[in-house]
Amino acid sequence: MKRYIVALSLLIVLLVGGMGAAALQQDSSSPRNDPKPSTTSKNNVQAEEVTGEEVFQANCSRCHLPPMSIPQRVTGTIIMHMRVRARLSRQDEQLLLKYMAP
């Protein structure tokens, strides 16, 4: 019985994960049609320059869904709060401010 429960649970988790993995494979096999040019080209020395959007995707989107609807006048306060909560660097904070309240 226990084995059955564990197997069933694992199946549910894998099913949801598998949907994501399938989409991941599909995305990587099909040509990308991003509206913005990629900033991470391996041949470019500037490739390592991180943008606010990348900081958002890397940190904020671990818990929050983009796009975040936050009024500009409170963005500074909210990002201060999130800098503490998510242990962001000062540099990340500045990039996020520029991205979310340009």
Add this chain to the structure above:
Amino acid sequence: MRFVHQLRRLRFILAAALCLHGFGHMTAQDTSDAENHAGHVPVISGGVGYIHSVDGGVPTLEPQIIPVLLVPFGSHVLLESRTEFFGFFQRESLTYGPFTGKVLKNVDYAQIDWLANTHVMVTAGKYLLPFGLYNERLVPIWIRNLQDAPIDANIGILTSGAGDGIMLRGVAQQTPNYTLQYSAYFSARSSINQLQAARTAGGDASIYLTHPRLEIGTSYQRFLQDREVNNVAAYVSWQPATTSLDLKAEYDYTHTGNGYWLETAYRFDKLQIPLLLRRVQAVGRMQQFFALNGGGNALPRVNTQQFDFGLNYYFRDNFRLVSSYGRSFSSQQDANIWNVGATYRFTLPLWPERKK
């Protein structure tokens, strides 16, 4: 005597130099704020939610309002607090009769933060204990994918989920490839109303690998009152860049039990399907808990397994319908767990914006 005077003068000069250096440093940092239009006004943020839950045939109504108060003093000091007001209503005889219950309130945290620099942020007051993924990040109802907390979520957060004392946190090192983050804290024992906390010390460290978007972390806590015990957690969080997959897993250990949970969530927003369906998120979670030494301390006394499956529908990034079905198995009881509800996150400025 003259030596003492000289020593005092030297101390004064040194203190003044440090203050000026600190002020200069802060001003230098603040100049970069001119590059954006972000306001630093006091804010009430938070969430509102209503969850109708049926656990083992017992229905429960749970309306909740959870305001988060944020008051910045400049761009380096922040006062923040979160208070939960939640109703808990059940039928008089659990499965039949009229609903009765009460509204409870709890101050989750009330802290002051000094954002000194990238490497050190100092937090003092009542703060959330940084243990594992759940307590600090996923407790808010407007963030969590499934409304029920994992079985082992109570490990490492006794007695109230918060500590009273001081915490240091920040980024130890950041490169284009990885970020190393840490938290370290000490909490004093307190039984003051709304400030309950246990005497504990501990910390959390995690490494975030930028390109695969993978975070691996571990937490340790020494519980220092009554019976001294060690609590340990190890966790993984992964959100690949090209798809809306969210994978989180955690293992927790304490004297009265250990367990793990594995959760995957997938949002349909990047699929070539009608817009209406792209707002759906599917969630699956499995978990096992193994009782040790009789269990207890807010943990089950017997081995328990549970799986959950949820569907969430996002009208906007801050408003969604949530639903889930789970089944829990243990030698005491097998039970179905249903949850249906809605959550909404709000943000309200409390002050007119300052002119720069």
